[in-house]
Amino acid sequence: MEVFFAEPDQISENRIRLDEFESKHILHTLKKKIGDKITITDGQGNLYHAEIIETAKRIGLAYHNYEKFKKTVPEITLAVGFIRPNRLDMLFEKCTELGVNRFILFRSQFTNYVSFNLSRFYKILRQAVKQSLQYYLPELKVIEKFDEFIDQSANYDARLICRSPDDPGIITTLKDSEAGKLKSVILGIGPEGGFSPGEFEKFKKNNFTFVSLGKTRLRTETAAITGVSVLQSYLQYHKESNIGNR
Amino acid sequence: MEVFFAEPDQISENRIRLDEFESKHILHTLKKKIGDKITITDGQGNLYHAEIIETAKRIGLAYHNYEKFKKTVPEITLAVGFIRPNRLDMLFEKCTELGVNRFILFRSQFTNYVSFNLSRFYKILRQAVKQSLQYYLPELKVIEKFDEFIDQSANYDARLICRSPDDPGIITTLKDSEAGKLKSVILGIGPEGGFSPGEFEKFKKNNFTFVSLGKTRLRTETAAITGVSVLQSYLQYHKESNIGNR
Numbered sequence: 277m278e279v280f281f282a283e284p285d286q287i288s289e290n291r292i293r294l295d296e297f298e299s300k301h302i303l304h305t306l307k308k309k310i311g312d313k314i315t316i317t318d319g320q321g322n323l324y325h326a327e328i329i330e331t332a333k334r335i336g337l338a339y340h341n342y343e344k345f346k347k348t349v350p351e352i353t354l355a356v357g358f359i360r361p362n363r364l365d366m367l368f369e370k371c372t373e374l375g376v377n378r379f380i381l382f383r384s385q386f387t388n389y390v391s392f393n394l395s396r397f398y399k400i401l402r403q404a405v406k407q408s409l410q411y412y413l414p415e416l417k418v419i420e421k422f423d424e425f426i427d428q429s430a431n432y433d434a435r436l437i438c439r440s441p442d443d444p445g446i447i448t449t450l451k452d453s454e455a456g457k458l459k460s461v462i463l464g465i466g467p468e469g470g471f472s473p474g475e476f477e478k479f480k481k482n483n484f485t486f487v488s489l490g491k492t493r494l495r496t497e498t499a500a501i502t503g504v505s506v507l508q509s510y511l512q513y514h515k516e517s518n519i520g521n522r
Numbered sequence: 523m524e525v526f527f528a529e530p531d532q533i534s535e536n537r538i539r540l541d542e543f544e545s546k547h548i549l550h551t552l553k554k555k556i557g558d559k560i561t562i563t564d565g566q567g568n569l570y571h572a573e574i575i576e577t578a579k580r581i582g583l584a585y586h587n588y589e590k591f592k593k594t595v596p597e598i599t600l601a602v603g604f605i606r607p608n609r610l611d612m613l614f615e616k617c618t619e620l621g622v623n624r625f626i627l628f629r630s631q632f633t634n635y636v637s638f639n640l641s642r643f644y645k646i647l648r649q650a651v652k653q654s655l656q657y658y659l660p661e662l663k664v665i666e667k668f669d670e671f672i673d674q675s676a677n678y679d680a681r682l683i684c685r686s687p688d689d690p691g692i693i694t695t696l697k698d699s700e701a702g703k704l705k706s707v708i709l710g711i712g713p714e715g716g717f718s719p720g721e722f723e724k725f726k727k728n729n730f731t732f733v734s735l736g737k738t739r740l741r742t743e744t745a746a747i748t749g750v751s752v753l754q755s756y757l758q759y760h761k762e763s764n765i766g767n768r
Contacts, residue, residue, distance in 0.1 A: 373738060375737070509755075
């Protein structure tokens, strides 16, 4: 199954107008023609079952029905310090595949990289959503001030910060929480230089929980992918064991 | 801490001769000089505390002591079908960081890629071992025949194959095994096209266990990184909870 992408404003009642990027792929690579059926998501949980009615530079589609998908619970937010852009590309691709709902890029004392290209990141998120057959585009926020990042994290049910191999792992940490009741989790990972002692102190004062991702030293993007993998897998396990206990 | 790499045959009693790649990095990027102390691993569990005694094209070192590290248990083997080489690069880098002990590349019915560059892969393994502060270089094996891959997997204590979102997750699967007694685990992941029905049948006949990596569709390299993350994290959790129960 292959899914294509259209922004909500490209979709009106019964009609969709694709952008040039998607149109080119559909016409030139996949050789689709008028009358062929394709599926479109708007990244807002909707999947449109549509038919090609016009093969212009920007393909025109008609649809008669669509499905509405619910957001997954708990909502997972990955907060990560700025790192080298090509490693952020990989992080965004992989963590979107793994079902992250929101990305936060923050600046902290040891972040070295300043420039970034948000539209490039969005393109990666769109591709990964399509690839992994999900119908919600993750949010992407940039927070320039560390204290603002702390403030905005206050409302998450679980707030995990990766610190050192000597902290308990994510499974050990979540086992004693009521994982079934979590509505939102934020996982925070420092930039390549890690967090500063002062930053760790702020996390502590604001009741974040420190976790470990294992015994080896991981690059930031590896830590992010691993952290999200373990989080998702534990939440999945929790659902599976509840089914077993019914 | 930074660690450099030397093959066992570059190391003799009290002396090490680095290769040009490492020497260039140490002299030109890090600007090290005669008398500076650096640490070297041979990828066989040894860490040498050495001193630069000659700044030639291939640096000469003297050492007076070294540490011997034990291999981690259980030993983790990741078996993966051939995929696009740049995605294999990423898989090798990330999974080495996460502590995989052995990689097996196999061919199966739906593998499309034929060419590969083993020396390039080894270079990535070396870099990732250094980066993640580990002292064992993972093994890397290529198995051309699928049946041989099945045969060679017979001796692992746990044999997991990623199949479908409807299979139980890795944590659910391992929970009922005696994780503390496992000496070796093999995790198998198909190429982009997955395994064929006939191949799944062979896995079944040979008592492999089918597992899920979650509800979203993952690229092969993402599946590999996620699978290894969850496996390591569960084994870590198992150790942590045994410490708690003492």
